[in-house]
Amino acid sequence: MEERHDQNDRRHLKQMVSALGVLCVLLGGADLVYHKHVHFDFEYWLGFYGGFGFVSCVGLVLGARLLRKLLQREEDYYDR
Amino acid sequence: MIDSLPPGVLLIVGAGVLPMLSGRWRSVWTLLLPVASGLQLWGAFPAGTSRTFELLGYPLTPVQADPLSLVWGYIFHLAAFLCALYAWHVRDLVQQVAALIYVGAALGAIFAGDLITLFVYWELTAISSVFLIWASRSERSYRAGMRYLIMQVGSGVILLAGILFHYRDTGSLAFGDAFHKILAPLPLASDGQFLGLNSPGTALIFLAFGIKAAFPLLHNWLQDAYPEATVTGTVYLSVFTTKLAVYALARGFPGTGILIGIGATMAVFPLFYAAIANDLRRAMTYILNNQLGFMVTGVGLANFARHPEVAQLAINGTASHAFAHILYEGLLFMALGAVLYRSGTIRGSQLGGLYRSMPWTAAFCLVGAASISAFPLFSGFVTKSMIVSAAAEQHQTAVWLALMFASVGVFLVAGIRIPAVTFLGPQRGPRLAEAPGWMLAAMASSAAFCLLLGIWPAPLYALLPYPVEYKPYTAAHVITQLQLLAFTGLAFATLKLRGLYPVERAAINLDSDWFFRKPLPAVVGGLYRWGVALRAGVSRVGEAVLVEALTWVKKHCGPPGLLGRSWSTGGMVIWAAMLLGAYLILYYL
Numbered sequence: 001m002e003e004r005h006d007q008n009d010r011r012h013l014k015q016m017v018s019a020l021g022v023l024c025v026l027l028g029g030a031d032l033v034y035h036k037h038v039h040f041d042f043e044y045w046l047g048f049y050g051g052f053g054f055v056s057c058v059g060l061v062l063g064a065r066l067l068r069k070l071l072q073r074e075e076d077y078y079d080r
Numbered sequence: 081m082i083d084s085l086p087p088g089v090l091l092i093v094g095a096g097v098l099p100m101l102s103g104r105w106r107s108v109w110t111l112l113l114p115v116a117s118g119l120q121l122w123g124a125f126p127a128g129t130s131r132t133f134e135l136l137g138y139p140l141t142p143v144q145a146d147p148l149s150l151v152w153g154y155i156f157h158l159a160a161f162l163c164a165l166y167a168w169h170v171r172d173l174v175q176q177v178a179a180l181i182y183v184g185a186a187l188g189a190i191f192a193g194d195l196i197t198l199f200v201y202w203e204l205t206a207i208s209s210v211f212l213i214w215a216s217r218s219e220r221s222y223r224a225g226m227r228y229l230i231m232q233v234g235s236g237v238i239l240l241a242g243i244l245f246h247y248r249d250t251g252s253l254a255f256g257d258a259f260h261k262i263l264a265p266l267p268l269a270s271d272g273q274f275l276g277l278n279s280p281g282t283a284l285i286f287l288a289f290g291i292k293a294a295f296p297l298l299h300n301w302l303q304d305a306y307p308e309a310t311v312t313g314t315v316y317l318s319v320f321t322t323k324l325a326v327y328a329l330a331r332g333f334p335g336t337g338i339l340i341g342i343g344a345t346m347a348v349f350p351l352f353y354a355a356i357a358n359d360l361r362r363a364m365t366y367i368l369n370n371q372l373g374f375m376v377t378g379v380g381l382a383n384f385a386r387h388p389e390v391a392q393l394a395i396n397g398t399a400s401h402a403f404a405h406i407l408y409e410g411l412l413f414m415a416l417g418a419v420l421y422r423s424g425t426i427r428g429s430q431l432g433g434l435y436r437s438m439p440w441t442a443a444f445c446l447v448g449a450a451s452i453s454a455f456p457l458f459s460g461f462v463t464k465s466m467i468v469s470a471a472a473e474q475h476q477t478a479v480w481l482a483l484m485f486a487s488v489g490v491f492l493v494a495g496i497r498i499p500a501v502t503f504l505g506p507q508r509g510p511r512l513a514e515a516p517g518w519m520l521a522a523m524a525s526s527a528a529f530c531l532l533l534g535i536w537p538a539p540l541y542a543l544l545p546y547p548v549e550y551k552p553y554t555a556a557h558v559i560t561q562l563q564l565l566a567f568t569g570l571a572f573a574t575l576k577l578r579g580l581y582p583v584e585r586a587a588i589n590l591d592s593d594w595f596f597r598k599p600l601p602a603v604v605g606g607l608y609r610w611g612v613a614l615r616a617g618v619s620r621v622g623e624a625v626l627v628e629a630l631t632w633v634k635k636h637c638g639p640p641g642l643l644g645r646s647w648s649t650g651g652m653v654i655w656a657a658m659l660l661g662a663y664l665i666l667y668y669l
Contacts, residue, residue, distance in 0.1 A: 009505065010577070017573040024570050027563045036556040039472035040480070049560040050567040056488040057571035064355035065582050071590040072356070078588075078597055 024050060086142040087125060087153060088187030088201075090117045091160070095180035099173060110164040110176055114183070118157035125150075130193055138253060141193025147545040148256075151399045152190045152327045154543065156183065158529075159319040159406050166414050166522035167312035178211035179316050186320040190327055194253040195243040195285075198328070202239055202292075205321060206232030212313030213305050221308040227593070228305035231298075232321075235291035242284030249279050256331030275332035286333060292325035293376060294369050296345050300593040302369055303353070307361040307426075311417040314361055318368060318413045319406050326375045330382070330398055335391060339380025340471075344482040347373030351489035353589055356582055360426050360498055361416050364409075367452070367494045370486055371405050377483065378467040381474060390473045392546035397466030399544055404459035404533055408451035411526035412494065415445035418515035418523070419502055428584040433507030441515045442503040444523035451530040453495035454487060456561060459533035462540075462552040465561075469550065488568045495565075496572050501584060 028047045042048055085093075094113040098106050125145040132141045145153070160183040170176060182205055189201035206229065213225035247253055256274065275282050294302045306317050333339065347370050354366035378398030382391040418441045419434060420426040435442040447458070454460035464487070471480045514520070533540050541548040575581045637644045 013573060013577055017570065017577060020566060020570045020573055024563075024566045027559065027566050030559050031563075034555045034559065036560075038556070039475065040477060043560075047563070049563040052484060053488050053564040053567035054571045056485045057492055057568045058575065060351060060355060060485075060489050060492060061572075061575050061581055064352045065580075067352045068356045068582055068589065072585070072587045073590060075586055075588055077590075 084131075085120070086131065086188060087117065087121050087145075087191045088184040088189075090120060091180050091184030091187065092204075095177045095184070098177050098180070103171065106173070106176055107164075107168050107170070110167070110180060111161065113180060114157050114160035114164060117184075117187070118154070118161070121145075121150075121153050121157065125153075125191070132193070138196065139194070140197055141254070142188075142197050143191050144193030144255075145191060147543075148331065148395070148399065149190050149327075151403060151543055151545070152323065153187060155403045155406050156187050156190065156320065156323075159410055162407075162410060162522050162526055163312070163316050163319065165525070166315055166417070166519055168518035169516065170310075170312055172215055172310075174211055175215045175310060175313060178208050178215070179313075181208040182212070182316065182320060186324050189324055193255060195239075195246070195255045196253055198255055199236065199240050199243060202288075202324075203233065203236040205324065206236060209317060209321060212316055213309040215310045215313055216308055218308075224305045224308040227596070228301050231291060231301040235288045238284050238291070239288035242281050242286075242288060245281030245284060246275070246279065247281075249281055274334055277333060277336045277338065282332075286336075289325050289328045289332065290342075292321060293329060294322060294325075294346070294372055295342055295376075296349060297592050299346070299350070299369055300591050303350075303357075303362055303365045303591060304593045306365045306368075307359050311421045315410055315413045315417055318365075318409050322368065322372055323402050323406060326372060326379070326398065326402055329376065329379045330395060334379055334395060335383030335385065336380060337383075339376050340476065340479055341380075343373045343375070343377030343380055344479045344486075345373070346370065346376055347486035348482050348489070351486065351493060353591065354489070354493040355497065356589060358428050358584060358586055358588070360428050360431070360502065361413065361420070363428075363493060363498060364412055364416060367412075367490060368409055370490060371401075371409065371452070373486065374464055374467050374483065375401055375405070377479060378470065381467070381470045381476075387474060390470050393466055393473065393550060394470035396541075396544045396546050396548055396550070397463065397470055400463040400537075400540055401460075401467060403540060403543075404451065404463040404530070407526050407529045407533070408448045408459060411444060411448035411523055411530065412452065412498070414519065414523050414526065415441050415448060416498075416502070418519045421519070422512045422515060423509065427586060428501040429586045430508055431502050432505040433503070434512065435503040436507060437512040438503070438514050440520050441523065442499070444520075444527045445499050445503065447527040447530055449495045449499050451534065453491035453565060454561060455534075455565065456553070456558045457531070457534045459530045461534055461561065462537040463533075465552055465557060466550050484564070488564060491565055491568050492572055496569065 028050050031046055036043060038044060045051075091113050094109070094116075098109060101109055125143065127145055127147050127150055129143060129145040130141055131143040132139055134140070163179070163183075167175070167179070185201045185204035185208055189198055189205065192198040192201060210225045210229045210232070213221055213228055215221075243253070275285060277283060277286050291298045291301075302322070306314050309317055329339065350366040350369040350373075354363045354370070357363035357366060375398045378394045378401065381394035382398070384391040416426055419431065419438065422438065423431065423434070425431065451458040451460045454464050468480065468483050468487075471483060515523070537552060541550075572581065635641055639645060
């Protein structure tokens with residue numbers, strides 16, 4: 001039962017990733033069709049916002065994994 | 081008569097009536113009071129109202145209503161009503177009384193026109209709110225509440241010290257009357273009109289505000305205590321204390337440069353904790369901390385002397401973000417509270433799949449998640465972007481990047497992780513009932529406000545201190561924001577698929593409270609044991625010396641001793657004769 005759930009979850013996740021991928025490509029492409037008024041030069045780079053979002057998210061998750069290695073303790077750590 | 085009572089006092093006095101009511105009538109009373117108090121604020125205190133009186137020669141201003149305080153005044157009333165609705169089932173008199181006094185005190189502090197009044201309400205919020213934590217009635221909550229109380233009362237004591245210094249330096253107790261005087265369409269305030277960070281006194285006041293606003297390293301009382309409060313207590317707490325602190329900063333220290341760095345740091349570092357905290361209400365308090373970071377940055381960017389136009393945008397951004405934030409943060413805490421109420425746990429490692437049992441709660445949680453993540457058409461989109469724009473207008477590249485990173489992180493944690501962990505995935509444990517009707521009603525109303533503000537921001541913008549020229553719905557803003565969010569989602573899904581996203585684990589993560597929960601007790605305990613041992617040693621040696629001395633005295637002065645025994649009369653006569661003889665001889669020499 002659990003296993004089937006997991007497989008279902010993975011399938012859903014894969015579908016979601018594909019759908020998201022398509023959405024991302026569309027949104028990235030949208031950069032070409034309108035004019036931005038921006039404050040920083042790097043905002044003109046094609047796909048800056050998308051790239052920033054992706055990299056930040058990966059960075060945050062990897063940072064959190066590292067943090068967890070360093071600072072995670074048992075739940076009763078303070079009660080001992 | 082009603083307009084002679086300062087805002088908030090009605091709630092504090094009204095709390096005194098609660099013990100005389102019973103059962104449902106108490107809940108009705110807690111719902112009616114915020115309505116009555118809100119109507120009083122609306123009717124009797126238009127912008128520009130102030131009340132002053134003299135106490136022991138000091139001029140006090142218990143009421144100072146202006147466009148800045150009114151924004152907070154209105155949203156605090158709305159939140160108080162929604163919280164009371166959410167807490168309809170609560171029959172615990174302690175919580176009900178504490179909540180009303182807490183809300184009243186926070187409102188009193190918002191409208192305080194002088195520092196003494198502010199101090200009194202500042203302490204009252206601390207003392208009343210701790211009962212919402214203690215009301216969990218467990219050893220953990222008692223200890224967390226104690227730590228919370230020490231920090232909060234400490235903040236009040238530092239505030240008082242700062243006020244005394246400030247009064248000695250300037251002879252003024254006024255608090256932010258610059259705003260009161262200059263909240264006209266185009267303020268020309270210079271630095272000197274605010275408290276500003278320019279003397280030991282104002283530095284102490286700044287520190288006191290900073291503790292309550294959960295500045296980095298002063299923050300941990302928030303994540304420590306809030307998740308230990310009751311289901312409804314955490315919702316109350318999430319609204320008032322920290323937003324009062326943001327308000328106080330906005331009133332006293334707008335444009336203080338150091339706030340920009342502090343705010344940007346606050347917006348970023350709690351995210352790493354929020355991404356892994358297993359207690360989801362704790363994860364949400366880290367997110368709360370991050371949101372405060374946006375507001376604190378906004379206050380720092382509001383430099384009226386150097387960039388008056390941007391300062392208006394920044395103050396507007398801070399005020400509107402506080403307004404929207406109170407609603408969506410409250411909504412998210414309500415949803416998590418409802419899960420805790422039904423399932424008895426809020427640990428991510430024990431939850432999952434609840435969208436089947438609690439579909440409405442899940443839906444409202446998603447509205448809160450979309451709002452905090454600043455999706456177009458949701459409230460965060462029209463408020464947070466003002467602060468981010470203010471950073472861009474001042475060409476603060478690093479701050480701007482930090483705020484963008486923080487936006488990504490908020491979406492990742494509050495927008496994806498928390499709803500996914502709670503409501504998606506395989507269901508763990510038995511099937512639960514949907515949240516009760518009153519909780520759903522409170523969540524539905526909050527969600528409706530989140531959507532309404534996002535779709536139609538004009539009424540909120542009209543409420544703000546300065547005229548709003550900002551246009552949230554431009555093609556560039558909508559598309560860039562959607563790009564940011566979509567790619568964040570893609571990154572999350574990719575990481576999840578590759579098994580790189582940390583799985584939920586029953587554990588805690590050390591934060592700055594570690595210093596006063598582990599080493600400090602160890603040091604104090606060590607010193608105590610050392611002191612006890614020292615005292616025992618000293619008394620042992622002292623006792624030995626005393627015994628020795630007594631033995632000596634006894635030996636020489638006791639009955640058999642040389643000095644103590646009785647001598648014969650004849651012997652004494654011989655000694656006297658010998659002395660007289662010796663004297664005679666010495667005399668002739």
